[in-house]
Amino acid sequence: xxxxxxxxxxxxxxLAQELKNLEAQTDDELKDRWLGLxxxxxxxxxxxxxxxxxxAHRMQENALGALKSSVRRHLMQVTxxxxxxxxxxxxxxxxxxxxxxxxxxxxxxxxxxxVLEDGILFRSKRYKSLSEVARVITGTRWSGPLFFGLxxxxxxxxxxx
Numbered sequence: 001x002x003x004x005x006x007x008x009x010x011x012x013x014x015l016a017q018e019l020k021n022l023e024a025q026t027d028d029e030l031k032d033r034w035l036g037l038x039x040x041x042x043x044x045x046x047x048x049x050x051x052x053x054x055x056a057h058r059m060q061e062n063a064l065g066a067l068k069s070s071v072r073r074h075l076m077q078v079t080x081x082x083x084x085x086x087x088x089x090x091x092x093x094x095x096x097x098x099x100x101x102x103x104x105x106x107x108x109x110x111x112x113x114x115v116l117e118d119g120i121l122f123r124s125k126r127y128k129s130l131s132e133v134a135r136v137i138t139g140t141r142w143s144g145p146l147f148f149g150l151x152x153x154x155x156x157x158x159x160x161x
Contacts, residue, residue: 015063022052023105102148106137
């Protein structure tokens, strides 16, 4: 995805410094910042960490650009009704492309598997699936996409994607 907003190094450094400075601001200063950014007062009992995160998020949105409305609608649909969530041609497939190197730490060892057009290359040997590689690494049956972080445990149990 190409960002529409290009940020100069100076602006980028200034934004990074402003984000770092949020931690040092008082709660009242953060609430004033919220008011300026969102146009409303923050919730009365908002936790400081959430206040900082929300202010930082809006600052970055303003500087770098926000999500397209179509993406926000899709995310809201998935959030509100995960059972009807489906892959869309507008959104990338989670299947890694050939040439992708997947990295996983297991048992104190960093393991790397390269995705090929017709399988997986791991330790100079070809495998048909990520699950086979995960089994070699762990000695037990694993979902390869789950093991390598391409799929969450929740997705695995509910069978989505």
